[in-house]
Amino acid sequence: xxxxxxxxxxxxxxxxxxxxxxxxxxxxxxxxxxxxxxxxxxxxxxxxxxxxxxxxxxxxxxxxxxxxxxxxxxxxxxxxxxxxxxxxxxxxxxxxxxxxxxxxxxxxxxxxxxxxxxxxxxxxxxxxxxxxxxxxxxxxxxxxxxxxxxxxxxxx
Amino acid sequence: xxxxxxxxxxxxxxxxxxxxxxxxxxxxxxxxxxxxxxxxxxxxxxxxxxxxxxxxxxxxxxxxxxxxxxxxxxxxxxxxxxxxxxxxxxxxxxxxxxxxxxxxxxxxxxxxxxxxxxxxxxxxxxxxxxxxxxxxxxxxxxxxxxxxxxxxxxxxxxxxxxxxxxxxxxxxxxxxxxxxxxxxxxxxxxxxxxxxxxxxxxxxxxxxxxxxxxxxxxxxxxx
Numbered sequence: 001x002x003x004x005x006x007x008x009x010x011x012x013x014x015x016x017x018x019x020x021x022x023x024x025x026x027x028x029x030x031x032x033x034x035x036x037x038x039x040x041x042x043x044x045x046x047x048x049x050x051x052x053x054x055x056x057x058x059x060x061x062x063x064x065x066x067x068x069x070x071x072x073x074x075x076x077x078x079x080x081x082x083x084x085x086x087x088x089x090x091x092x093x094x095x096x097x098x099x100x101x102x103x104x105x106x107x108x109x110x111x112x113x114x115x116x117x118x119x120x121x122x123x124x125x126x127x128x129x130x131x132x133x134x135x136x137x138x139x140x141x142x143x144x145x146x147x148x149x150x151x152x153x154x155x156x
Numbered sequence: 157x158x159x160x161x162x163x164x165x166x167x168x169x170x171x172x173x174x175x176x177x178x179x180x181x182x183x184x185x186x187x188x189x190x191x192x193x194x195x196x197x198x199x200x201x202x203x204x205x206x207x208x209x210x211x212x213x214x215x216x217x218x219x220x221x222x223x224x225x226x227x228x229x230x231x232x233x234x235x236x237x238x239x240x241x242x243x244x245x246x247x248x249x250x251x252x253x254x255x256x257x258x259x260x261x262x263x264x265x266x267x268x269x270x271x272x273x274x275x276x277x278x279x280x281x282x283x284x285x286x287x288x289x290x291x292x293x294x295x296x297x298x299x300x301x302x303x304x305x306x307x308x309x310x311x312x313x314x315x316x317x318x319x320x321x322x323x324x325x326x327x328x329x330x331x332x333x334x335x336x337x338x339x340x341x342x343x344x345x346x347x348x349x350x351x352x353x354x355x356x357x358x359x360x361x362x363x364x365x366x367x368x369x370x371x372x373x374x375x376x377x378x379x
Contacts, residue, residue, distance in 0.1 A: 037216060041361060070176040080379075099370050103379040120357055122369035129378045133369035 001061075002073055004108055005051040011098040012079065012111040019074050021048060026067040034065065051086040073107060080104075083123040085134070088112060161247065168230050169255045175222050176263045180270065183215045185272045194281055212271060223260065288320065 009015050021044045028035040040049045056063060080100055088096070093110065101108050104126075115123075118134035125131075190211055230252060357365075373379060 066244075082366070084362065084366050085357075086359060088366075089359065091358070091365070092363045094238060096366060096370065099367065100379065103374055120362060121365045122367060124373045125308070127377055131369075131376060131378055133372050133375050135365070153338075 011032050015109045022067050022071050078108045079111050081125040083113050083115045085116050085118050085120050087114050165251050172259045179219045
């Protein structure tokens with residue numbers, strides 16, 4: 001039930017945004033009148049609104065419970081931090097997301113930051129593990145050897 | 157008459173003896189002063205010798221003068237004694253000559269002894285002064301040599317220390333400069349590479365590099 005809506009949440013920004021929308025919907029449940037429907041139309045993005053209606057079709061599922069579980073699942077989502085040297089397109093984010101969910105399963109969000117200084121590649125942090133696969137690191141490692149070479153030339 | 161002659165003779169003899177003693181005392185006083193002056197004027201050997209001759213000459217001249225004055229006075233006394241007859245006068249004269257000769261001889265001997273003593277004293281002083289001067293010159297030469305050697309050693313140590321400090325400063329400067337060169341060169345190289353690569357890598361290539369990083373992470377069991 002939740003996999004479809006969660007699969008649309010690929011980044012930490014999207015997660016926070018959806019979380020805010022769900023919280024607002026949850027609050028509307030306790031207000032009189034058709035506030036919930038109004039909120040779905042005015043406060044929630046179209047794709048999320050459609051998915052929520054779809055999940056709640058038939059009236060078999062309690063709205064409050066649905067929204068509460070959804071918030072819980074969003075909070076439980078695994079976070080993979082990626083530092084990359086460029087501003088990614090949606091296609092690029094989809095590629096990265098697909099690869100990562102293929103490795104660690106669903107309910108994952110990417111916390112992507114753009115750091116041009118790393119020149120290329122990525123710095124990856126997941127569950128306390130840190131790996132620097134940036135071009136800058138490669139260059140710095142190579143530069144140590146190059147550094148000694150240049151100093152030898154200058155010392156002549 | 158006889159007693160008068162004897163008294164007169166004794167008087168003259170005593171006068172001559174007193175005069176001689178006076179001369180000797182004067183002479184010894186001059187020699188003593190001379191020695192004192194010489195002790196104070198170390199190193200003036202030539203002046204000492206000249207002073208010695210001068211003092212001896214002065215002493216001789218004074219003694220001769222005194223004797224001559226004594227003779228004149230004695231003759232005047234004899235001339236004034238009109239009461240004496242020719243015979244007594246002759247005897248008195250003979251006695252006087254004999255006494256004069258005896259006193260003169262004794263005076264001469266005393267004078268010679270004093271002169272010899274003075275010469276010995278002066279020679280001893282000269283030798284002592286000479287020896288002392290040689291010792292002092294030797295000590296001064298030794299001290300001077302030691303001082304020169306000490307100064308040379310101090311100068312050598314100072315030069316070595318200054319050279320060492322200079323070497324250390326040069327080494328530090330070299331180190332700082334090399335570090336500056338190191339930092340600046342590689343900062344420039346990194347910046348150039350960053351700019352060149354940043355402009356040349358396309359979005360697709362960036363994506364490929366990120367995918368490659370993810371695959372690498374997978375191989376290292378990050379996920």
